[in-house]
Amino acid sequence: MSALVWIAAASLAAWLWLLLGQGFFWRTDVRLPPLGEPREWPDVCVVVPARDEAAVLPLSLPTLLAQDYPGRAEVFLVDDGSTDGTGDLARELAERHGGLPLTVGSPGDPPPGWTGKLWAVRHGVGLARARAPEFLLLTDADIAHAPDSLERLVAAAHAGGFDLVSQMARLRVAGTWERLVVPAFVYFFAQLYPFRRIGRRASRTAAAAGGCVLLRAEAAARAGVPDAIRHAVIDDVALARAVKRTGGRVWLGLADRVDSVRPYPRLRDLWRMVSRSAYAQLRHNPLVLLGTVAGLALVYLAPPVVLVAGLATGGAAAATAAGLAWLVMTATYVPMLRYYRLPPLLAPLLPFTASLYLLMTVDSAVRHYRGRGAAWKGRTYARPGTASGQ
Known part of the structure; x- marks a missing residue:
C-alpha cells in the first residue's frame, strides 16, 4: 500500500470515530433542558x-x-x-x-x-x-x-x-x-x-x-x-x-x-480572537502543539489533498478513502451551518477553514514565546507560574 493510501485510510478511520464515538458532537439539538417552574423564584x-x-x-x-x-x-x-x-x-x-x-x-x-x-x-x-x-x-x-x-x-x-x-x-x-x-x-x-x-x-x-x-x-x-x-x-x-x-x-x-x-x-479580528487563547488551550506545551498540528493536518487537510493527488496519479484506493473522509467531514459540518442559517454549500470548505485555525494556533504559540501571548484589550497575560502581564 502506498503512503497516500495509508494517510487516506487513517483520516477516514479518524472521521468514522469522530462521527460515532465523540459524543455525537456534530449534532446541534442540545438546547435548554426541560423547564420547571419553581414554587418561589430565587433571587x-x-x-x-x-x-x-x-x-x-x-x-x-x-x-x-x-x-x-x-x-x-x-x-x-x-x-x-x-x-x-x-x-x-x-x-x-x-x-x-x-x-x-x-x-x-x-x-x-x-x-x-x-x-x-x-x-x-x-x-x-x-x-x-x-x-x-x-x-x-x-x-x-x-x-x-x-x-x-x-x-x-x-x-x-x-x-x-x-x-x-x-x-x-x-x-x-x-x-x-x-x-x-x-x-x-x-x-x-x-x-x-x-x-x-x-x-x-x-x-x-x-x-x-x-x-x-x-x-x-x-x-x-x-x-x-x-x-x-x-x-x-x-x-x-x-x-x-x-x-x-x-x-x-x-x-x-x-x-x-x-x-x-x-x-x-475582518479576518484579522477573528484571528486575534482565536490566537489569543489557542496556545493556552494546549497548556503551553510544544509537544501538544506538534501533536495538534499533525492531527489537524491528518484529519482536515489530508482528505482534499490526497483526493487530488490520488486522482492525479491514478491511485483509486487513496482517492476513494480520501473522498469518503471528506464526505463524512462535510456531512458533520452541515448541522452547524444550518444552526447559523447558512447554506450547506459552505460545508466542503471546512478544510480551508481548518487550515486557518492551524495557522492561528501556531501564531498563538509564536506570540507566547515572543512575550505577546494571550493579549486582549491592552493586557498581556503570562503563563501561570511566570510574571503576570499588565
Whole structure:
C-alpha cells in the first residue's frame, strides 16, 4: 500500500470515530433542558464584566435591564478600567431604558496573578454577595438576551438540578469571514467538549461558554471561584471544571435566544480572537502543539489533498478513502451551518477553514514565546507560574 493510501485510510478511520464515538458532537439539538417552574423564584444577580465596550453596550445592556423575570433580579456592571466611557454609558442606558436595577462598579487594575476579566467578575460577585442571591448570571458585555432568557435559565437549572447552566451564544455571521470562520469555531469547540457528555454526572468532560453562565452561588463558593481560577485565560472552561470537580452538575448547550452582537468584520479580528487563547488551550506545551498540528493536518487537510493527488496519479484506493473522509467531514459540518442559517454549500470548505485555525494556533504559540501571548484589550497575560502581564 502506498503512503497516500495509508494517510487516506487513517483520516477516514479518524472521521468514522469522530462521527460515532465523540459524543455525537456534530449534532446541534442540545438546547435548554426541560423547564420547571419553581414554587418561589430565587433571587438572581447578573454580573457583567466590561472593558471598553461602549460600541456594543447599547445593543446588549438594555436587553438585560428588560428581563421579564418573575423573581428579584439586579444587574452589576463592572467597568474594568475602560477608556471609552463604558461605565458612564451604562448609567445613561439604565436611566433611559429603566428595568432592572443597575449598579456600576470599578475594581481598579488587577493584581499580579489575575486576568482582568476574572478580577472584574470577583468584584461583581462581591457586590452581589450583599444581596445573598441564590444564582449568579455571568454574562459578557456583548451578549444580548431575549426578554425571557433569565427565566428560562433559572427554570432549566431548577428542573435539572444543575449548579451551572451555560448557553453558547449565537455569534454574529454577517460578513464573509464571519460566515467562513465563526461556525467552525463552535464546531471545533463542540468537538473538544461534546455537549452531551458535559451534562452527564459520570462524565469528566466539563466546559461552559463564558458569554452566558448561570451559576448557583453556593456552588461558586464551594468551588472557590473566581479566586481558584484567577489566572485562567480560558476562564469559562476552568470555571466549569472547578464546579464539576467539587461535585456540581454542569450543563452546556447551544442558545436559541442569546446572541453576541460583537462584530468581527475582518479576518484579522477573528484571528486575534482565536490566537489569543489557542496556545493556552494546549497548556503551553510544544509537544501538544506538534501533536495538534499533525492531527489537524491528518484529519482536515489530508482528505482534499490526497483526493487530488490520488486522482492525479491514478491511485483509486487513496482517492476513494480520501473522498469518503471528506464526505463524512462535510456531512458533520452541515448541522452547524444550518444552526447559523447558512447554506450547506459552505460545508466542503471546512478544510480551508481548518487550515486557518492551524495557522492561528501556531501564531498563538509564536506570540507566547515572543512575550505577546494571550493579549486582549491592552493586557498581556503570562503563563501561570511566570510574571503576570499588565
